[in-house]
Amino acid sequence: MKIRSLLALAVCGLFVQALAQAQQSSTPAGSAPSSAPSSDAVRDALAKKEGDADNTTLLKETLTAVDKQYSLIRKGQVQVNYELGYTYIGQEKINTNLSSGQATLFSIENSNSHTITNTLMLDYGLRNNLTANVSMPFISRYADNAGYSGVSHTLGDLGLNVRWQPLEVKRDEPTFTLTGGVRLATGESPFKVDSEKGLATGSGINTFNVGANVTRIVDPVALFGSLNLGYGLKAKHLNQQLYNATLREVKPGASVGFGLGFAYALSYKITTSFSFQESISAGSTLSFDNANGARTQAKTQTQSAGILSIGLGYRFTPKTTVNVTVGAGLTAAAPNLALTMSVPLLLK
Missing domain, CATH: 4.10.810 (Virus Scaffolding Protein; Chain A)
Known part of the structure; x- marks a missing residue:
């Protein structure tokens, strides 16, 4: 008991x-x-878990969609992206002769060009703040003008680039990214192709470029801007026939470009962006051998190309976002219409 x-x-x-x-x-x-x-x-229980999205994360992904230079991958990571681009250039030229005091031989010449570019881009993380990039464009171009009408399919200019973030990314502070690269003249050169038999798909010039990008997140908007400089090497040993003369050498002028815009996350799956880009290129110097064998030179005018772009991104999964950008040319040297779609293919 x-x-x-x-x-x-x-x-x-x-x-x-x-x-x-x-x-x-x-x-x-x-x-x-x-x-x-x-x-x-x-x-x-209420704290944000790993993998949850917030406005800051979405805005950073939006910047990645606008310009790959705003996002770096980790050391040892490999990322493959596919980009499909379309550009249209349409021009009307009026040919007339006023030497007799009256307009004679009057005609309107239409020149249209449609270009489809398939680009594979490979990124590799050399360090957490240093990324190497290789871009390989495959170009299909159709033109309809008085000299030639047809289609050309070939490899474009190969690009080799690096992106470096010198400072650690911190919240509520601007993020800076420095860029550098070279574009190799692997495409069909406009200084070698016969304008009555084919189309150029490259620049024909090896070009070096350096630049800087800055982004600042002001929740729920991200502001970004860029500045870049370009310098091209001479194209030598040419033998192109133009107007009873032979083109022998082309010395391109230096170029400067800048851009600015903003990105906005509409929701966890949809982002949008607006940007403006301007590129100013100094005149190029062309050296000719005339019919008598004498060397002469001519210089082209300074060109300015400005384009206004609107982008939209849709996030299918945390690692897959499809981005579509539509651009309208604002100057005569810019394409009338530019359409771009980019899709990530692999990240490991």
């Missing part, structure tokens, strides 16, 4: 102790030290 009584008393004691602990845990926070584990559990 005594053993049974002791067991009963022990069970009652445990029950009373459990009831007292339950009552203490139900009291408001701060009334007793025992409430601390409960409030910590609530904070943990």
